[in-house]
Amino acid sequence: MKKYTVVFVHGLAKKPPPEKLEEIWRWGLSRPDPNNDAFPNPNPGIDLDVEGVPALFNYYADVFYGEDYESEFESYYEAENAVVQPGNLDAVAGELKPAQPANERERRFLAEFERKMNAQPTPPAPPADPSAPVVTEAAELEIASWLPGPVKEAIIKKAAMEAYYFLFDKEYQRKDGRRFKVRQELRNRLLEVLDKAGQQGENIVLVTHSMGTMVAYDVLRNCPSCPPVDTLFTIGSPLGVQEVQDELVAEGENQVDFPVATLRRWINVYDPKDPVCGADPRFANDYKAVAGKSVEDMEESNWGSWRHTITHYFAGKLFRARVAEALGVQLR
Amino acid sequence: MNPQTVEALSSQLKRGEYGDPPLQLLAEAAQRIADELAVPSARTTQQEIRSAMQVLNRHRHFDLTRLIGQAWHDTRGCDARVQKHLAQALIELGAFDAADGLLDEAIQQATGSANLEFVAEAPEYQGLRGRVRKQKFVQGGDVNLLRAATDAYLQQYIATGALWHGVNVIALRLREDRHGLPARGGDSVPQLARAVLEKARDAGRRNARDPWSLAIACEACLALQDTEPAAGWCDQSELWLYRFLAHPAADPFAIESYYRQLREVWNGNPLGTDSCVDRLAGIIERHVARTQRRWSVDPRSAMDLAKHPEELEKNFSGEKAFTVGDLRNMLALCPSIGCVIDASGVRMGTGFLMAGSAFGLQFDLVFVTNAHVISDTVPRSLRPEEARITFETESVSAGAPRAHIIDRVLFTSEPEEVGRVLEKPEKLDVTIVSLKTLPADVKGLARATNIPLPAPTTKAFLVGHPRAGPLQFSVHDSLLLDVCRYERIMHYRTPTEAGSSGSPVFNSKWEVVALHHAGSQKARRLNGPGEYQANEGITLRAIRRAMGAEG
Numbered sequence: 001m002k003k004y005t006v007v008f009v010h011g012l013a014k015k016p017p018p019e020k021l022e023e024i025w026r027w028g029l030s031r032p033d034p035n036n037d038a039f040p041n042p043n044p045g046i047d048l049d050v051e052g053v054p055a056l057f058n059y060y061a062d063v064f065y066g067e068d069y070e071s072e073f074e075s076y077y078e079a080e081n082a083v084v085q086p087g088n089l090d091a092v093a094g095e096l097k098p099a100q101p102a103n104e105r106e107r108r109f110l111a112e113f114e115r116k117m118n119a120q121p122t123p124p125a126p127p128a129d130p131s132a133p134v135v136t137e138a139a140e141l142e143i144a145s146w147l148p149g150p151v152k153e154a155i156i157k158k159a160a161m162e163a164y165y166f167l168f169d170k171e172y173q174r175k176d177g178r179r180f181k182v183r184q185e186l187r188n189r190l191l192e193v194l195d196k197a198g199q200q201g202e203n204i205v206l207v208t209h210s211m212g213t214m215v216a217y218d219v220l221r222n223c224p225s226c227p228p229v230d231t232l233f234t235i236g237s238p239l240g241v242q243e244v245q246d247e248l249v250a251e252g253e254n255q256v257d258f259p260v261a262t263l264r265r266w267i268n269v270y271d272p273k274d275p276v277c278g279a280d281p282r283f284a285n286d287y288k289a290v291a292g293k294s295v296e297d298m299e300e301s302n303w304g305s306w307r308h309t310i311t312h313y314f315a316g317k318l319f320r321a322r323v324a325e326a327l328g329v330q331l332r
Numbered sequence: 333m334n335p336q337t338v339e340a341l342s343s344q345l346k347r348g349e350y351g352d353p354p355l356q357l358l359a360e361a362a363q364r365i366a367d368e369l370a371v372p373s374a375r376t377t378q379q380e381i382r383s384a385m386q387v388l389n390r391h392r393h394f395d396l397t398r399l400i401g402q403a404w405h406d407t408r409g410c411d412a413r414v415q416k417h418l419a420q421a422l423i424e425l426g427a428f429d430a431a432d433g434l435l436d437e438a439i440q441q442a443t444g445s446a447n448l449e450f451v452a453e454a455p456e457y458q459g460l461r462g463r464v465r466k467q468k469f470v471q472g473g474d475v476n477l478l479r480a481a482t483d484a485y486l487q488q489y490i491a492t493g494a495l496w497h498g499v500n501v502i503a504l505r506l507r508e509d510r511h512g513l514p515a516r517g518g519d520s521v522p523q524l525a526r527a528v529l530e531k532a533r534d535a536g537r538r539n540a541r542d543p544w545s546l547a548i549a550c551e552a553c554l555a556l557q558d559t560e561p562a563a564g565w566c567d568q569s570e571l572w573l574y575r576f577l578a579h580p581a582a583d584p585f586a587i588e589s590y591y592r593q594l595r596e597v598w599n600g601n602p603l604g605t606d607s608c609v610d611r612l613a614g615i616i617e618r619h620v621a622r623t624q625r626r627w628s629v630d631p632r633s634a635m636d637l638a639k640h641p642e643e644l645e646k647n648f649s650g651e652k653a654f655t656v657g658d659l660r661n662m663l664a665l666c667p668s669i670g671c672v673i674d675a676s677g678v679r680m681g682t683g684f685l686m687a688g689s690a691f692g693l694q695f696d697l698v699f700v701t702n703a704h705v706i707s708d709t710v711p712r713s714l715r716p717e718e719a720r721i722t723f724e725t726e727s728v729s730a731g732a733p734r735a736h737i738i739d740r741v742l743f744t745s746e747p748e749e750v751g752r753v754l755e756k757p758e759k760l761d762v763t764i765v766s767l768k769t770l771p772a773d774v775k776g777l778a779r780a781t782n783i784p785l786p787a788p789t790t791k792a793f794l795v796g797h798p799r800a801g802p803l804q805f806s807v808h809d810s811l812l813l814d815v816c817r818y819e820r821i822m823h824y825r826t827p828t829e830a831g832s833s834g835s836p837v838f839n840s841k842w843e844v845v846a847l848h849h850a851g852s853q854k855a856r857r858l859n860g861p862g863e864y865q866a867n868e869g870i871t872l873r874a875i876r877r878a879m880g881a882e883g
Binding site: 032042047050054329 | 657778781782783784785787789790839840841842843
């Protein structure tokens with residue numbers, strides 16, 4: 001048995017197939033000296049295979065978007081400077097059925113979530129450049145830097161809907177007719193992966209992004225069968241939004257808190273210009289400390305006009321230093 | 333079909349056949365032949381020994397040629413061809429004085445005996461003598477040796493007209509001019525170079541399968557560029573070089589041999605921009621990096637690069653095989669990697685310096701190698717008191733070879749068969765020693781804290797002194813295949829050669845993960861049934877565990 005195992009949980013929107021998504025995430029974490037302007041070199045990466053750390057990927061994008069994956073991946077590592085255009089947004093980010101709020105609370109959730117994210121000041125959209133390559137696939141969105149304003153708004157709307165389906169445990173029917181109770185399904189999937197991880201390593205390090213951070217917190221705090229996790233990374237997370245916290249608070253409690261029964265350490269990574277976490281990027285003041293344990297908030301730079309990109313967060317020197325510390329490896 | 337037994341393989345070698353056998357089996361077959369010679373009544377014939385040595389040299393198993401040749405020489409005396417093959421092997425292994433002694437003995441036979449076999453081989457002996465002088469000149473800079481080398485090649489060229497010797501005469505005469513040695517009579521260098529070029533062109537037309545005439549033509553043009561700088565010979569030289577590199581028979585060994593000639597005799601610097609030879613060296617360097625994902629560096633270049641790291645950026649920033657950061661890290665390893673030699677200077681293996689604390693030892697630095705390279709008990713290994721350790725970077729800085737002797741053996745564990753995974757007892761094929769003296773300002777190699785996971789992208793890189801030549805970085809096809817369940821042994825596909833024993837095995841962060849010890853074309857898989865071609869290393873974790881430095 002290895003000392004550590006990593007479990008990744010992805011974020012919002014349509015994704016490439018699981019193995020490709022994992023490859024992109026591993027690339028993002030391992031590439032050396034990724035952006036000298038944002039993070040001066042040297043900035044060594046962390047290759048989990050080289051460090052002898054097994055990793056598992058918790059994948060759930062198929063619940064919303066089915067399995068109609070793209071098959072061409074040749075260019076996705078070149079897509080950092082590509083631009084997502086409104087015209088092909090559905091192809092890139094996937095089509096989601098509009099939410100049908102059943103009551104005032106659900107309606108308010110959708111409106112407030114979206115409003116708070118759109119209210120965040122974010123870097124300006126790129127000037128129109130007809131020669132800029134256009135993002136055409138979900139894999140490319142995973143590393144894209146440039147999103148025009150209308151595209152950002154559309155993705156935020158999608159984030160609100162995904163959060164809604166999850167937090168209110170709505171039944172979602174995919175295009176192919178398959179139905180899921182979203183919160184239950186996503187909880188089960190993560191629990192299954194965590195169980196497997198527990199068999200591979202003595203300590204689990206959970207690295208989660210965006211919507212995936214909600215699933216992770218929910219499982220750690222609200223699922224009694226959740227195995228112990230050593231370190232939780234929440235990256236670009238909407239867990240600071242009050243309306244999200246209201247739906248995650250544990251039974252019998254009046255405030256979200258540190259899930260001390262299942263978690264040793266929680267590190268929250270944010271870029272204040274990331275719209276998904278920007279409304280309230282710091283959690284230490286929201287999640288009640290328990291037994292002396294509280295969230296460690298850490299500001300990290302992203303770049304481009306879309307400051308939510310996971311592979312950019314993975315390039316961060318502070319983030320990499322914390323991951324290395326959590327895994328007991330040396331950055332070189 | 334490859335022979336599967338030592339007996340069958342030794343018979344095959346004695347017939348002059350090779351068939352790409354597993355290295356371990358080959359070593360055992362050579363030992364068997366050598367052992368046969370110890371028996372006076374053995375039926376092994378002179379012709380069989382000659383054939384075996386010739387085929388082993390052709391495939392660059394110089395250590396095995398030496399084993400058989402030495403056994404012959406000790407029991408049967410001087411034979412015209414055995415002596416030649418043995419001297420060739422010793423030169424390749426770096427034992428120049430021992431080779432010189434053999435050549436003197438053979439030349440004496442050629443002049444003083446009626447045995448015409450010695451007379452027929454005499455030009456070869458002279459050519460080899462030239463090679464010895466040339467290598468010793470390269471090593472120590474003594475111009476008397478340069479002169480002697482030129483004389484020996486010239487004698488051979490006049491006697492046989494062999495192009496290879498002719499081009500050496502040209503290259504060495506230009507070195508003589510640079511050193512201000514008295515001018516020679518006879519044909520001038522340009523005349524010689526034109527003649528060699530013409531013959532090389534002709535040889536290339538007659539035998540398209542031979543790549544050497546292309547390299548010789550390249551070198552002849554290089555000499556003409558030196559003497560007629562405005563005539564555009566450098567472009568011609570470059571053209572011949574590209575033809576040579578593109579030739580299907582120009583294998584890594586052929587390319588390395590020519591590259592060594594450009595570096596050592598012509599002072600070519602792949603990172604320089606001043607001269608035609610620098611241009612050629614740069615072309616070869618990039619070709620090797622791109623096609624073989626292998627990188628050799630001689631100590632002088634390593635030191636130059638360490639002083640001028642911006643050169644790396646300039647020369648390698650367009651390469652995808654390595655990043656500039658990789659190259660910088662690789663250069664930093666060189667001073668800590670050493671060569672184990674015997675008293676005659678023959679290279680027996682590789683080894684490396686690490687902090688003693690890595691093994692729970694109270695020494696600043698310790699030297700790590702295989703037990704089958706240095707041991708008091710393992711057959712055919714060097715006794716610690718006979719072993720010498722050299723570090724090329726240090727020797728080049730000092731201008732002369734520097735040898736370090738062993739103070740004491742701190743830990744040793746005998747070898748185990750390749751692919752054998754036992755929980756206990758652990759046989760780790762390692763010897764860790766302290767040295768009486770150490771090279772200055774060397775920190776030792778970094779230790780990896782974790783064992784990598786086998787995956788399609790996980791690499792295991794080897795750095796060592798394969799046979800002859802500069803420190804070589806094996807990064808071609810360097811896949812980590814598997815790790816045993818006790819994390820004691822790892823298998824990798826990284827190509828290795830004799831002389832690689834004791835090499836550090838690195839992860840892609842250039843931290844040492846294992847000690848290379850053997851390879852086999854039919855290694856037992858570490859997990860599950862079956863066999864595959866693999867090289868094997870002992871993890872540092874296992875060594876540390878055995879020494880009580882890790883729980």
